Amino acid sequence: MTMQTQMLIDGRWRDGVDSERIDVLDPATEDLVAEVSAGTPADAVAACDAAAAAQPGWAAAPPRTRSETLRACYEILVAHSGELAELITREHGKPTADALAEVAYSAEFFRWNAEEAVRIHGTVSTAPAGDKRVITRHPPVGVVAMITPWNFPAAMITRKVAPALAAGNAVVIKPARDTPLTALRVAGLLEEAGVPPGVVNVVPTRASGDWLDAVVDHRAVRMLSFTGSTEVGKMLLRRCADRVLKVGMELGGNAPFIVFADADLDAAIEGAMVAKMRHSAETCVSANRFFVESPVHDEFVERLGAAMGALKVGNGLEPGVECGPMINASAIASIDGLVQGALQNGARTVTGGGPLDRPGFFYEPTVLAGVDPSSPITREEIFGPVAPVATFDDTDAVIAAANDTEMGLMGYVYTTDLAKGLRVSERIEAGMVGLNRGILSDPAAPFGGMKQSGLGREGASEGIYEFCETQYIATNW
DSSP states (O other): OOOOOSEEETTEEEOOTTOOEEEEEOTTTOOEEEEEEOOOHHHHHHHHHHHHHHHHHHHHSOHHHHHHHHHHHHHHHHHTHHHHHHHHHHHHOOOHHHHHHHHHHHHHHHHHHHHHTTOOOOEEEEOTTSSOEEEEEOOBOOEEEEEOOSSSTTHHHHHHHHHHHHHTOEEEEEOOTTOHHHHHHHHHHHHHTTOOTTSEEEOOOSOHHHHHHHHHTOTTEEEEEEESOHHHHHHHHHHHHTTTOEEEEEOOOOEEEEEOTTSOHHHHHHHHHHHHHGGGGOSTTSEEEEEEEHHHHHHHHHHHHHHHHTOOBSOTTSTTOOBOOOSSHHHHHHHHHHHHHHHHTTOEEEEOOSBOSSSSOOBOOEEEESOOTTSHHHHSOOOSSEEEEEEESOHHHHHHHHHOSSEESEEEEEOSOHHHHHHHHHHSOSSEEEESOSOOOOTTSOBOOEETTEESOBSHHHHHHTTBOOEEEEEOO
16 A cells, blocks of 8 residues: 655655644544644645646647546556555545445546546537637636545545646646545556646645635645635635636535335335445435434334344454444544434434444444424534434425435435326426435436535536536638
């Protein structure tokens, strides 16, 4: 396992201007994994300068050249999947199986966008007045600043970097303070695959606000792509308004998981476990609120409790572990605060219910029944292995409850009546809906939310155009 601890600027590994370091801890043991160089505003400016110098040449490269480079990026990530998975587990804690799945998902963004790089289409048409031709084209934005979260230290980078590079942009990345090692290793592998120096730059930092100011105010930066909480996203939007930067925002979720009485309960339980517990429940698309129709409520709760209680919790490097640690002590405190608040509001514990008394940041897989729909645990993103369950009897009422949130990222619906399932899915105010499916993410599908869950889409054919401008040329021949 290669562990890079310096920042990458203009194709060179270097320490920060003031040589400060970031301690990266293993959340399963609380042991120090590495000390990573922490960037200053001056380092961020240097990275933007490098990106600005490299971007025109990269944009001028033939689309086929960019395509083949991205294909090489896909192949090198696949070849290093075991190494990257171990690195993800060491700094994030997720079980090895989930880490391997993340690496495979991460690599797919390069394969998909290698194919999209040669399909950025423009148009030529005749104006209605007949006096000119209307030509439209889609040049790259320029330099893109990227801020990525800790829960997918590889995939949240590649989901942004692959389409940005395919379109001809250069990037400056700030990985999460908790998980910078994977970002640095991925960036190194991309350069080994043939990405020119300066096109991808990575500057971890301990001072996010100063980093942001330096990057947003840099003349060459024309876009900010962010994945993280809605609260931080709002702040970034306000800051980007100062320069009218283009933005891509993938923000928080509060996904409802609706189970109708006619659902296949075997499939619903299987889907619930995937939607809730994939990647130790630390995902923005995790099922956050469970609504179960009353005729099957008790059976569903009993079976979900048994499945959650049977999960093996532990260090993600250990064989058979299905739920790893949470990212840090603050996460444990936040999760437990929501659980205790729900219990005080009348919920009951089916299984779990508290932190585990052991080294590391572990929380018991938990199922709560009888949850008050107005309880804070149904209003906030849990980001942990807790499934709060409420019952319902009326379809219109459960749809209203599902939509009673400012977060509209994801929703899940289970029923064997396909027509009903489609009707309900269309009424869910979310950018994505899983109908009888517990997992949706796919590089070929548009990922993004409604309301305060974000702006723009990542993945699919839409994803590459997020990193493009639209230019109109008027002429006549």
